[in-house]
Amino acid sequence: MSISRRWLFLSLVLVTVSSSPPSPSAPSPPQTKKKCVDFKSCESCSHSSWECHWCSSDNTCHAKGSLKGCAAGANCHAIDRCQRLQPEEIEHGGTFSRESFQGVSLMATTVLSVIMGLILCCSTCCFVGVSCVKGVVDDIVRDPDADRSQHDDFLDDDRLELQTPLLENGDINDTTDSSSSNSRNISDCNNNRSIDDDVLVTTEQQSSVTQLSISSVAVTRRHPSPPKKKKKSSVKHMYGICQIFYLVTIFSTVILFIVGMSYAPRQPQYNVCTNQFEWKSIIEGMIGLKMSASFDLLISVYNPNKFEVDLNNGSGQFHHDGNYVGLFEIPQSKISGKAISDVVVKVTFSPDKWSAIGMTTEYYRGTLKFVIGGHANVQIPALGSYQFDAKFDDVIVNVNDPSKDDTHLCACPSWKKNPGQSRD
DSSP, X not given: OHHHHHHHHHHHHHHHHHSOOOOOOOOOOOOOOOOGGGOOSHHHHHHHOTTEEEEXXXXXXXXXXXXXXXXXXXXXXXXXXXXXXXXXXXXXXXXXXXXXXXXXXXXXXXXXXHHHHHHHHHHHHHHHHHHHHHHHHHHHSOOHHHHHHHHHHHHHHHHHHHHHHHHHHHHHHHHHHHHHHHHHHHHOTTTOHHHHHHHHHHHHHHHHHHHHHHHXXXXXXXXXXXXXXXXXXXXXXXXXXXXXXXXXXXXXXXXXXXXXXXXSOBOOEEEEOSOTHHHHHHHHXXXXXXXXEEEEEEEEEEEOSSSOEEEEEEEEEEEETTEEEEEEEEOSEEXXXXXXXXXXEEEEEOOOHHHHHHHHHHHHHTOOEEEEEEEEEEEEGGGTSEEEEEXXXXXXXXXXXXXXXXXXXXXXXXXXXXXXXXXX
Protein backbone atom coordinates (compact mmCIF):
# COMPACT_ATOMS: atom_id res chain seq x y z
CA MET A 1 0.00 0.00 0.00
CA SER A 2 2.86 2.34 0.77
CA ILE A 3 4.49 1.58 -2.59
CA SER A 4 1.36 2.58 -4.47
CA ARG A 5 1.16 5.83 -2.53
CA ARG A 6 4.78 6.58 -3.39
CA TRP A 7 4.15 6.00 -7.11
CA LEU A 8 1.05 8.22 -7.01
CA PHE A 9 2.97 11.01 -5.27
CA LEU A 10 5.85 10.69 -7.74
CA SER A 11 3.52 10.86 -10.77
CA LEU A 12 1.83 13.99 -9.43
CA VAL A 13 5.21 15.64 -8.95
CA LEU A 14 6.28 14.78 -12.49
CA VAL A 15 3.05 16.14 -13.97
CA THR A 16 3.38 19.36 -12.01
CA VAL A 17 6.99 19.86 -13.08
CA SER A 18 6.38 19.02 -16.76
CA SER A 19 3.37 21.30 -17.11
CA SER A 20 4.39 24.81 -18.09
CA PRO A 21 2.96 27.67 -16.10
CA PRO A 22 0.15 29.60 -17.78
CA SER A 23 1.32 32.63 -19.68
CA PRO A 24 -0.09 35.85 -18.36
CA SER A 25 -2.70 37.45 -20.61
CA ALA A 26 -1.76 40.68 -22.32
CA PRO A 27 -3.27 43.61 -20.51
CA SER A 28 -5.97 45.41 -22.48
CA PRO A 29 -5.08 48.97 -23.36
CA PRO A 30 -6.91 51.48 -21.26
CA GLN A 31 -9.89 52.98 -23.00
CA THR A 32 -9.69 56.70 -23.19
CA LYS A 33 -12.93 58.49 -22.61
CA LYS A 34 -14.06 60.62 -25.51
CA LYS A 35 -14.45 64.28 -24.98
CA CYS A 36 -17.57 66.16 -25.99
CA VAL A 37 -15.74 67.85 -28.84
CA ASP A 38 -14.97 64.43 -30.38
CA PHE A 39 -18.61 63.87 -31.34
CA LYS A 40 -19.33 65.29 -34.78
CA SER A 41 -23.10 64.90 -35.04
CA CYS A 42 -25.98 66.21 -33.01
CA GLU A 43 -27.43 62.77 -32.28
CA SER A 44 -24.14 61.21 -31.19
CA CYS A 45 -23.47 64.24 -28.99
CA SER A 46 -26.85 64.15 -27.25
CA HIS A 47 -26.67 60.36 -26.75
CA SER A 48 -23.06 60.30 -25.53
CA SER A 49 -23.39 61.64 -22.00
CA TRP A 50 -25.42 63.98 -19.85
CA GLU A 51 -22.36 66.25 -19.73
CA CYS A 52 -22.51 67.10 -23.46
CA HIS A 53 -24.98 69.02 -25.56
CA TRP A 54 -25.08 70.28 -29.12
CA CYS A 55 -24.82 73.98 -29.81
CA SER A 56 -26.57 75.10 -32.97
CA SER A 57 -24.60 78.37 -33.09
CA ASP A 58 -21.41 76.66 -34.27
CA ASN A 59 -22.77 73.12 -34.84
CA THR A 60 -20.33 71.65 -32.35
CA CYS A 61 -20.65 69.43 -29.32
CA HIS A 62 -19.65 71.20 -26.09
CA ALA A 63 -19.64 70.37 -22.43
CA LYS A 64 -22.44 71.86 -20.43
CA GLY A 65 -21.33 75.03 -18.71
CA SER A 66 -18.39 75.49 -21.05
CA LEU A 67 -17.47 79.07 -21.84
CA LYS A 68 -17.08 78.19 -25.52
CA GLY A 69 -20.45 76.49 -25.67
CA CYS A 70 -24.02 77.66 -25.26
CA ALA A 71 -26.45 78.05 -22.39
CA ALA A 72 -28.98 75.50 -23.71
CA GLY A 73 -28.40 72.66 -26.08
CA ALA A 74 -30.32 72.22 -29.33
CA ASN A 75 -33.05 69.63 -29.83
CA CYS A 76 -31.55 67.23 -32.36
CA HIS A 77 -34.98 66.01 -33.43
CA ALA A 78 -36.67 69.36 -33.83
CA ILE A 79 -38.73 69.90 -36.94
CA ASP A 80 -36.47 72.63 -38.29
CA ARG A 81 -33.53 70.18 -38.18
CA CYS A 82 -35.30 67.03 -39.41
CA GLN A 83 -37.58 68.47 -42.10
CA ARG A 84 -36.58 68.04 -45.73
CA LEU A 85 -36.72 71.34 -47.55
CA GLN A 86 -36.51 69.56 -50.92
CA PRO A 87 -37.99 66.17 -51.84
CA GLU A 88 -35.59 63.26 -51.63
CA GLU A 89 -35.75 61.23 -54.83
CA ILE A 90 -35.72 57.44 -54.60
CA GLU A 91 -33.93 55.53 -57.34
CA HIS A 92 -35.91 52.92 -59.24
CA GLY A 93 -35.17 50.51 -62.05
CA GLY A 94 -37.26 52.17 -64.75
CA THR A 95 -40.38 51.23 -66.68
CA PHE A 96 -39.30 47.71 -67.67
CA SER A 97 -37.73 46.75 -64.33
CA ARG A 98 -39.06 44.44 -61.65
CA GLU A 99 -40.03 47.42 -59.48
CA SER A 100 -42.68 48.32 -62.06
CA PHE A 101 -44.77 45.34 -60.92
CA GLN A 102 -44.35 45.90 -57.17
CA GLY A 103 -46.88 47.70 -55.02
CA VAL A 104 -49.63 47.70 -57.67
CA SER A 105 -53.08 47.10 -56.20
CA LEU A 106 -55.02 43.96 -57.03
CA MET A 107 -57.76 46.01 -58.68
CA ALA A 108 -55.37 47.71 -61.12
CA THR A 109 -53.65 44.42 -61.96
CA THR A 110 -56.99 42.72 -62.62
CA VAL A 111 -58.26 45.52 -64.87
CA LEU A 112 -55.07 45.58 -66.95
CA SER A 113 -55.03 41.78 -67.24
CA VAL A 114 -58.66 41.66 -68.40
CA ILE A 115 -58.06 44.36 -71.03
CA MET A 116 -54.96 42.59 -72.34
CA GLY A 117 -56.82 39.25 -72.45
CA LEU A 118 -59.75 40.73 -74.39
CA ILE A 119 -57.46 42.33 -76.97
CA LEU A 120 -55.52 39.11 -77.50
CA CYS A 121 -58.70 37.00 -77.74
CA CYS A 122 -60.31 39.34 -80.28
CA SER A 123 -57.19 39.54 -82.44
CA THR A 124 -56.76 35.75 -82.33
CA CYS A 125 -60.39 35.15 -83.35
CA CYS A 126 -60.05 37.58 -86.26
CA PHE A 127 -56.84 35.91 -87.44
CA VAL A 128 -58.39 32.44 -87.26
CA GLY A 129 -61.41 33.68 -89.23
CA VAL A 130 -59.20 35.13 -91.95
CA SER A 131 -57.26 31.85 -92.14
CA CYS A 132 -60.49 29.88 -92.61
CA VAL A 133 -61.71 32.25 -95.34
CA LYS A 134 -58.37 31.92 -97.15
CA GLY A 135 -58.61 28.13 -97.06
CA VAL A 136 -62.14 28.15 -98.48
CA VAL A 137 -61.18 30.56 -101.28
CA ASP A 138 -58.15 28.43 -102.17
CA ASP A 139 -60.39 25.37 -102.47
CA ILE A 140 -62.99 27.09 -104.65
CA VAL A 141 -60.81 29.26 -106.89
CA ARG A 142 -57.73 27.45 -108.19
CA ASP A 143 -54.75 29.06 -109.86
CA PRO A 144 -55.43 29.26 -113.69
CA ASP A 145 -51.70 29.39 -114.49
CA ALA A 146 -51.10 26.08 -112.74
CA ASP A 147 -54.02 24.45 -114.63
CA ARG A 148 -52.75 25.79 -117.98
CA SER A 149 -49.22 24.48 -117.40
CA GLN A 150 -50.56 21.04 -116.51
CA HIS A 151 -52.72 21.04 -119.68
CA ASP A 152 -49.72 21.96 -121.90
CA ASP A 153 -47.64 19.15 -120.42
CA PHE A 154 -50.45 16.71 -121.14
CA LEU A 155 -50.65 17.80 -124.83
CA ASP A 156 -46.88 17.47 -125.29
CA ASP A 157 -46.98 13.92 -123.96
CA ASP A 158 -49.80 13.02 -126.39
CA ARG A 159 -47.85 14.40 -129.36
CA LEU A 160 -44.81 12.37 -128.48
CA GLU A 161 -46.89 9.19 -128.11
CA LEU A 162 -48.57 9.73 -131.50
CA GLN A 163 -45.40 10.54 -133.45
CA THR A 164 -43.16 7.83 -132.03
CA PRO A 165 -45.09 4.90 -133.67
CA LEU A 166 -45.04 6.75 -136.98
CA LEU A 167 -41.26 6.89 -136.88
CA GLU A 168 -41.01 3.26 -135.94
CA ASN A 169 -43.32 2.20 -138.83
CA GLY A 170 -41.32 4.23 -141.37
CA ASP A 171 -38.04 2.64 -140.29
CA ILE A 172 -39.47 -0.89 -140.51
CA ASN A 173 -40.96 -0.35 -143.97
CA ASP A 174 -37.74 1.17 -145.18
CA THR A 175 -35.71 -1.82 -144.01
CA THR A 176 -38.15 -4.37 -145.44
CA ASP A 177 -38.40 -2.70 -148.84
CA SER A 178 -34.64 -2.39 -149.13
CA SER A 179 -34.02 -6.08 -148.42
CA SER A 180 -36.74 -7.22 -150.82
CA SER A 181 -35.50 -5.00 -153.65
CA ASN A 182 -31.95 -6.26 -153.24
CA SER A 183 -33.00 -9.90 -153.39
CA ARG A 184 -35.07 -9.31 -156.45
CA ASN A 185 -32.23 -7.49 -158.19
CA ILE A 186 -29.81 -10.35 -157.48
CA SER A 187 -32.16 -13.12 -158.69
CA ASP A 188 -33.39 -11.53 -161.82
CA CYS A 189 -31.67 -8.32 -162.87
CA ASN A 190 -32.30 -8.52 -166.51
CA ASN A 191 -35.95 -9.50 -166.56
CA ASN A 192 -37.48 -7.15 -163.89
CA ARG A 193 -36.21 -3.63 -164.55
CA SER A 194 -39.67 -2.13 -164.59
CA ILE A 195 -40.44 -3.54 -161.13
CA ASP A 196 -37.17 -2.06 -159.80
CA ASP A 197 -38.20 1.40 -160.93
CA ASP A 198 -41.49 1.11 -159.01
CA VAL A 199 -39.65 0.03 -155.85
CA LEU A 200 -37.33 3.02 -156.09
CA VAL A 201 -40.29 5.42 -156.32
CA THR A 202 -41.92 3.84 -153.28
CA THR A 203 -38.68 4.04 -151.25
CA GLU A 204 -38.27 7.74 -152.01
CA GLN A 205 -41.82 8.48 -150.83
CA GLN A 206 -41.33 6.62 -147.57
CA SER A 207 -38.03 8.43 -146.95
CA SER A 208 -39.70 11.79 -147.42
CA VAL A 209 -42.45 10.84 -144.93
CA THR A 210 -39.85 9.68 -142.40
CA GLN A 211 -37.88 12.93 -142.67
CA LEU A 212 -41.07 14.97 -142.23
CA SER A 213 -41.98 13.07 -139.07
CA ILE A 214 -38.49 13.55 -137.60
CA SER A 215 -38.57 17.29 -138.30
CA SER A 216 -42.01 17.64 -136.68
CA VAL A 217 -40.82 15.84 -133.54
CA ALA A 218 -37.70 18.02 -133.39
CA VAL A 219 -39.79 21.16 -133.73
CA THR A 220 -42.12 19.96 -131.00
CA ARG A 221 -39.24 19.25 -128.63
CA ARG A 222 -37.22 22.36 -129.47
CA HIS A 223 -40.09 24.83 -129.05
CA PRO A 224 -42.06 24.05 -125.88
CA SER A 225 -44.72 26.46 -124.70
CA PRO A 226 -43.01 29.42 -122.91
CA PRO A 227 -43.82 29.74 -119.14
CA LYS A 228 -46.01 32.66 -118.29
CA LYS A 229 -45.28 35.04 -115.40
CA LYS A 230 -47.24 33.99 -112.36
CA LYS A 231 -49.39 36.70 -110.79
CA LYS A 232 -49.64 36.93 -106.99
CA SER A 233 -53.08 36.18 -105.66
CA SER A 234 -54.90 39.02 -103.88
CA VAL A 235 -56.15 36.56 -101.25
CA LYS A 236 -52.59 35.59 -100.34
CA HIS A 237 -51.61 39.25 -100.24
CA MET A 238 -54.45 40.04 -97.84
CA TYR A 239 -53.55 37.03 -95.67
CA GLY A 240 -49.93 38.20 -95.38
CA ILE A 241 -51.08 41.65 -94.26
CA CYS A 242 -53.33 40.05 -91.62
CA GLN A 243 -50.38 38.04 -90.29
CA ILE A 244 -48.31 41.19 -89.88
CA PHE A 245 -51.15 43.00 -88.10
CA TYR A 246 -51.65 40.04 -85.76
CA LEU A 247 -48.00 39.97 -84.70
CA VAL A 248 -47.92 43.75 -84.22
CA THR A 249 -51.07 43.54 -82.07
CA ILE A 250 -49.54 40.92 -79.77
CA PHE A 251 -46.30 42.88 -79.36
CA SER A 252 -48.12 46.18 -78.74
CA THR A 253 -50.46 44.61 -76.18
CA VAL A 254 -47.57 43.24 -74.12
CA ILE A 255 -45.75 46.59 -74.20
CA LEU A 256 -48.90 48.48 -73.18
CA PHE A 257 -49.49 46.07 -70.30
CA ILE A 258 -45.98 46.66 -68.94
CA VAL A 259 -46.32 50.44 -69.30
CA GLY A 260 -49.76 50.32 -67.66
CA MET A 261 -48.34 48.40 -64.70
CA SER A 262 -45.57 50.97 -64.38
CA TYR A 263 -48.01 53.90 -64.29
CA ALA A 264 -50.74 52.17 -62.25
CA PRO A 265 -51.68 54.01 -59.02
CA ARG A 266 -49.99 52.87 -55.82
CA GLN A 267 -50.79 53.61 -52.21
CA PRO A 268 -48.44 56.18 -50.61
CA GLN A 269 -46.42 55.37 -47.49
CA TYR A 270 -45.91 57.69 -44.54
CA ASN A 271 -44.08 57.90 -41.20
CA VAL A 272 -44.76 60.16 -38.25
CA CYS A 273 -41.48 61.89 -37.46
CA THR A 274 -42.40 64.09 -34.47
CA ASN A 275 -40.52 63.90 -31.17
CA GLN A 276 -41.82 61.12 -28.96
CA PHE A 277 -42.34 63.45 -26.01
CA GLU A 278 -45.05 65.47 -27.74
CA TRP A 279 -47.89 63.16 -26.77
CA LYS A 280 -46.57 62.85 -23.25
CA SER A 281 -46.34 66.63 -22.87
CA ILE A 282 -49.92 66.97 -24.10
CA ILE A 283 -51.18 64.41 -21.61
CA GLU A 284 -49.19 65.99 -18.80
CA GLY A 285 -50.68 69.35 -19.72
CA MET A 286 -54.16 67.85 -19.52
CA ILE A 287 -53.36 66.50 -16.07
CA GLY A 288 -52.52 70.06 -15.06
CA LEU A 289 -56.04 71.06 -16.22
CA LYS A 290 -54.67 72.77 -19.31
CA MET A 291 -57.42 71.82 -21.73
CA SER A 292 -55.79 73.11 -24.90
CA ALA A 293 -52.56 72.10 -26.62
CA SER A 294 -51.13 72.75 -30.05
CA PHE A 295 -48.11 71.24 -31.74
CA ASP A 296 -46.69 70.53 -35.18
CA LEU A 297 -46.70 66.99 -36.52
CA LEU A 298 -43.94 66.20 -39.03
CA ILE A 299 -44.98 63.52 -41.52
CA SER A 300 -42.71 62.06 -44.21
CA VAL A 301 -44.69 60.85 -47.22
CA TYR A 302 -43.29 58.60 -49.95
CA ASN A 303 -45.15 58.81 -53.26
CA PRO A 304 -44.37 55.63 -55.28
CA ASN A 305 -46.29 56.91 -58.31
CA LYS A 306 -44.73 58.69 -61.27
CA PHE A 307 -47.05 61.70 -60.99
CA GLU A 308 -46.63 64.69 -58.72
CA VAL A 309 -49.59 65.39 -56.43
CA ASP A 310 -50.57 68.82 -55.07
CA LEU A 311 -52.51 69.01 -51.79
CA ASN A 312 -54.70 72.02 -51.09
CA ASN A 313 -57.10 72.98 -48.26
CA GLY A 314 -56.59 69.85 -46.21
CA SER A 315 -58.20 69.68 -42.78
CA GLY A 316 -59.84 67.24 -40.39
CA GLN A 317 -61.00 66.53 -36.85
CA PHE A 318 -60.11 64.24 -33.95
CA HIS A 319 -62.82 62.38 -32.04
CA HIS A 320 -62.51 60.35 -28.88
CA ASP A 321 -65.41 58.18 -27.74
CA GLY A 322 -67.65 60.09 -30.14
CA ASN A 323 -66.66 63.51 -28.76
CA TYR A 324 -64.77 66.22 -30.57
CA VAL A 325 -61.31 66.69 -29.04
CA GLY A 326 -59.27 68.52 -31.68
CA LEU A 327 -58.54 69.38 -35.29
CA PHE A 328 -55.66 69.41 -37.74
CA GLU A 329 -54.76 71.41 -40.84
CA ILE A 330 -52.67 70.28 -43.80
CA PRO A 331 -50.87 73.20 -45.48
CA GLN A 332 -50.58 73.53 -49.23
CA SER A 333 -47.82 71.17 -50.29
CA LYS A 334 -46.47 69.18 -53.21
CA ILE A 335 -45.84 65.45 -53.02
CA SER A 336 -43.28 64.68 -55.71
CA GLY A 337 -43.40 61.42 -57.62
CA LYS A 338 -40.89 58.70 -56.72
CA ALA A 339 -39.66 60.83 -53.81
CA ILE A 340 -40.05 61.44 -50.07
CA SER A 341 -41.61 64.76 -49.13
CA ASP A 342 -42.05 66.19 -45.63
CA VAL A 343 -45.33 67.80 -44.58
CA VAL A 344 -45.87 69.68 -41.31
CA VAL A 345 -49.41 69.20 -39.99
CA LYS A 346 -50.68 71.62 -37.35
CA VAL A 347 -52.63 69.82 -34.60
CA THR A 348 -54.74 71.48 -31.91
CA PHE A 349 -56.34 69.61 -28.99
CA SER A 350 -59.10 71.26 -26.97
CA PRO A 351 -61.06 68.51 -25.14
CA ASP A 352 -63.43 69.10 -22.27
CA LYS A 353 -62.57 68.08 -18.74
CA TRP A 354 -64.01 64.56 -18.83
CA SER A 355 -62.59 63.77 -22.25
CA ALA A 356 -59.15 64.91 -21.04
CA ILE A 357 -59.34 62.60 -18.02
CA GLY A 358 -60.41 59.67 -20.21
CA MET A 359 -57.62 60.32 -22.73
CA THR A 360 -55.03 60.53 -19.93
CA THR A 361 -56.16 57.22 -18.43
CA GLU A 362 -56.12 55.43 -21.79
CA TYR A 363 -52.71 56.84 -22.67
CA TYR A 364 -51.03 55.35 -19.61
CA ARG A 365 -52.87 52.07 -20.18
CA GLY A 366 -51.63 51.97 -23.77
CA THR A 367 -55.14 51.95 -25.28
CA LEU A 368 -55.55 55.57 -26.44
CA LYS A 369 -57.28 55.72 -29.83
CA PHE A 370 -58.65 58.53 -31.97
CA VAL A 371 -61.11 58.53 -34.84
CA ILE A 372 -60.00 60.90 -37.61
CA GLY A 373 -62.00 62.30 -40.49
CA GLY A 374 -61.15 64.96 -43.02
CA HIS A 375 -60.75 65.96 -46.63
CA ALA A 376 -58.24 67.52 -49.02
CA ASN A 377 -58.23 68.82 -52.57
CA VAL A 378 -55.90 66.72 -54.73
CA GLN A 379 -54.56 68.00 -58.05
CA ILE A 380 -52.42 66.06 -60.57
CA PRO A 381 -50.61 68.46 -62.95
CA ALA A 382 -49.37 65.67 -65.25
CA LEU A 383 -52.97 64.77 -66.14
CA GLY A 384 -53.96 68.22 -67.32
CA SER A 385 -54.33 69.60 -63.76
CA TYR A 386 -56.97 66.99 -63.00
CA GLN A 387 -58.30 67.54 -59.47
CA PHE A 388 -60.71 65.84 -57.09
CA ASP A 389 -61.70 65.96 -53.42
CA ALA A 390 -60.23 63.18 -51.33
CA LYS A 391 -62.28 62.37 -48.25
CA PHE A 392 -61.47 60.00 -45.41
CA ASP A 393 -63.78 59.16 -42.53
CA ASP A 394 -63.64 56.92 -39.47
CA VAL A 395 -59.90 56.34 -39.65
CA ILE A 396 -58.78 54.80 -36.32
CA VAL A 397 -55.36 55.89 -35.03
CA ASN A 398 -53.80 54.01 -32.12
CA VAL A 399 -51.37 56.33 -30.37
CA ASN A 400 -49.56 53.41 -28.67
CA ASP A 401 -49.46 51.19 -31.78
CA PRO A 402 -45.95 49.65 -32.08
CA SER A 403 -46.20 49.83 -35.88
CA LYS A 404 -46.07 53.61 -35.61
CA ASP A 405 -42.45 53.25 -34.49
CA ASP A 406 -41.40 52.74 -38.11
CA THR A 407 -39.27 55.75 -39.04
CA HIS A 408 -37.38 54.56 -42.13
CA LEU A 409 -38.79 57.45 -44.19
CA CYS A 410 -37.81 60.13 -41.69
CA ALA A 411 -34.79 62.35 -42.19
CA CYS A 412 -33.94 61.70 -38.50
CA PRO A 413 -34.88 58.03 -38.19
CA SER A 414 -33.38 57.56 -34.71
CA TRP A 415 -35.57 60.02 -32.84
CA LYS A 416 -37.69 57.21 -31.36
CA LYS A 417 -34.74 55.14 -30.20
CA ASN A 418 -33.80 54.81 -26.58
CA PRO A 419 -30.92 57.21 -25.91
CA GLY A 420 -29.11 54.46 -24.05
CA GLN A 421 -29.00 52.39 -27.25
CA SER A 422 -27.64 55.13 -29.49
CA ARG A 423 -24.47 56.16 -27.79
CA ASP A 424 -21.23 56.36 -29.73
